[in-house]
Amino acid sequence: MRRLVGTLGMLVFVTLGAIGAIRVWNMAGSAYDAVTFPAHVATGLAPHMKASDAYRITLDYLSVASASAEAGTVISPSLTSIWAVTADQAAALDGCIPTGKGSGVVWVTKGQGTYLNLASHPWSSTTGSVVCSGPGPAGTIVIDDATGLILGVYPYAGPSYPHPSPRVTLAPSGASPLPRVSSSASPSSSSSATSPASPGTSASPKPSASGG
Numbered sequence: 637m638r639r640l641v642g643t644l645g646m647l648v649f650v651t652l653g654a655i656g657a658i659r660v661w662n663m664a665g666s667a668y669d670a671v672t673f674p675a676h677v678a679t680g681l682a683p684h685m686k687a688s689d690a691y692r693i694t695l696d697y698l699s700v701a702s703a704s705a706e707a708g709t710v711i712s713p714s715l716t717s718i719w720a721v722t723a724d725q726a727a728a729l730d731g732c733i734p735t736g737k738g739s740g741v742v743w744v745t746k747g748q749g750t751y752l753n754l755a756s757h758p759w760s761s762t763t764g765s766v767v768c769s770g771p772g773p774a775g776t777i778v779i780d781d782a783t784g785l786i787l788g789v790y791p792y793a794g795p796s797y798p799h800p801s802p803r804v805t806l807a808p809s810g811a812s813p814l815p816r817v818s819s820s821a822s823p824s825s826s827s828s829a830t831s832p833a834s835p836g837t838s839a840s841p842k843p844s845a846s847g848g
Contacts (some may be wrong), residue, residue, distance in 0.1 A: 652795070676717040678806075683720045683741050683781050690718055690743035693784060694777050697748040711773050713749035720781065721806065730776040731799045732768035732790040734759055741781035751775030751791035759788030767797045796832035 666687035675687030698713040719729060721744060723737035729744050737759070752771045753762040759778060762769060770791020778788040778800075792799060 643656055661674055668683050673715070673718075675720060677720040678725055681722070681741055682719055683743070684802060685743065685779075685781050685784060687718050687720070687743075689784065690720075690779050691715060693758060693779050693786065694745040694747070697777060697789070698747075698751070701750045701752040711748060711750050713747060715745055715747035717746045719744045722809075725804065725806050726778055728802045728804040730790055731802045732760075732776065733737070733778060733788060733802075735803055741783055742758065742787060743779040745779070751789065753791065755827045757786055766793060767799060772797075778828050815831060 668691040670687065673691075677683065679692050686784070692762070694715060695713055709719050719726075720741060721729070723740045724735070726737070726742050726744050727733045727735040730746075733744070750771075751774060753760065758764050760769065768790050770789075770793055772791035772793035775789065775791040777786060777790075780787050790799065
């Protein structure tokens with residue numbers, strides 16, 4: 637009898653341990669790992685936030701969007717890239733990001749998920765063209781490094797509604813290379829501090845510079 641009780645106790649212990657391990661594994665799968673998921677920081681910048689902060693802010697936004705989405709349209713979030721650049725450089729990473737926003741540091745994240753424009757932001761609008769305002773199963777989010785506030789959300793609705801080509805070229809940095817984005821600007825679409833880069837974006841105050 638004692639052996640049976642001992643065996644049952646051991647089985648319960650092993651089962652609880654397995655459940656705990658699964659939970660830890662699931663949590664680790666949704667956490668930022670600087671080793672396996674490196675961020676790109678432009679040369680000369682010392683961001684106030686960490687890449688893990690930008691990762692968390694993005695996932696939090698996508699989580700709220702998922703809760704607001706219609707049943708059957710929710711897409712599990714999965715980030716593919718994170719950059720820390722100046723506001724002016726950010727326009728090189730996505731053609732929907734407006735140009736001429738200054739030298740403040742911002743974080744740009746890209747990935748898949750339920751990208752919805754739940755509200756207008758300083759750099760994006762819920763009433764703009766579907767090309768930049770979505771909704772879509774993927775997208776780009778811009779976050780102010782100094783405050784952690786989301787400056788713009790740009791859902792990607794697929795090849796039928798491709799984002800415009802960036803009008804800025806971002807040169808790769810030295811230690812942590814950034815992809816070079818070719819510019820396809822036309823003479824009538826030159827960068828301007830007061831001209832937004834895409835429909836649905838409005839000119840707004842520049843993000844605060846990072847305080848370090």
